[in-house]
Amino acid sequence: MADIFSAVKKIEFKGKDSKDPLSFRYYNPDEVVAGKKMKDHLRFGMSYWHTLTGGGVDVFGSKTYDRPWDKITDEMELAEFRVKAAFELMEKLGVPYFCFHDRDIAPEADTLEETNRRLDKIVDVIEAEMKRTGIKLLWGTSNCFSNPRFMHGAATSPHAEVFAYAAAQIKKAMEITKRLNGEGYVFWGGREGYESLLNTDVKMELDNLASMLQLACDYADEIGFKGQFYIEPKPKEPTKHQYDFDAGTVIGFLKTYNLDKKFKLNIEANHATLAGHTFQHELRIARVNGMLGSVDANQGDLLLGWDTDQFPTNIYDAVLAMYEILLDGGFKTGGLNFDSKLRRGSFDIEDIFYGYISGMDTFAYGLKVAAKIIEDKVFEKFVADRYSSYKNGIGKDIADKKIGFKELEAYALKHEVSTITSGRQEMLETILNNYIFG
Ligand code: XLS
Ligand code: NI
């Protein structure tokens, strides 16, 4: 291990009464919950961009973070140093996975050819570190939104040569993801949307977006990339309207273009709230459609209308998220990638550790509470009972799709509605609270 963060030792589990701020109180990787080790349920991931390349920049000010690599001026030397730093951080935090965009790991050069050469060089370093540590790649992706060429979109750009460039970039990113045994590959269309309908051919843009995804599927078959493809929904920011608005929209889009068997969803908490949904809502919609794939774990500030990407500390959200994930049978290829960044004022190295510890402990506790709720069948029993009228009689006929409007009318003419029961929302919310209080 490089010794870049020598002031911080490996973070250990010390139990809930620990007074050591640099320790886990709930995340005990080998502890078995609902038949599986915590680390295998949670499959935590580190986001390379927020953790290694983010600097605390916002629209009103430049970088604030104080980092050991700040003085390195050679771009490639800096990129290599960051790889070493990333792996040391993951080792010290016990984070078993990471996620990256192509442009996070290696700087873009003047030509695509040289950019790709740089990527290969850094991938060599990453590969060696993965071998040394056993840390794995949860997913890779390509950044087709930062460079000015993508100002009007990538797959949805009105300019065909931008589409071609994005395809070339995705092709390379898939190749390096495959080389690093990535378990998945994410498509987040930062600029796949529009600012104004006055200058936009929506039908053509949607068709082109679907074509890009189909081409990626074809290429995956060609090179034997077996990782899971994910779409990450987000309603807005940077574009005013993004085509991958929310889980429901993405599922409809994928079905329209016959792509639904090839993709799952990567649900991000802050994107859910930007879309006017809860995190649990997005997970539920993905789950009931058999498309829950992976999670970008973070939280937004509900008083602000943008993606603040804070480390998740909201225990309600974590419990309900783990509830959906457990009911889905747990992660298969996915995991909890902390697409989370420190506040601009949290500029010390220690803050990185505090951020990850808070997120990991929150989800560890969330997992335990959710497992207990499921074990006790708290909500399942209530829900099953609430819908029990579909188990027999007229309800069973409806569920079995055996009757039409005429039979339903005949039934209604004979039976007044007399079986409505209370939804008991307050009682259920109190029960949830009591499980969280412990
Ligand atoms: C941005 C997205 C992005 C994706 C990966 O809002 O969350 O970080 O996760 O491109
Ligand atoms: Ni994300």
Ligand code: NI
């Ligand atoms: Ni985001």
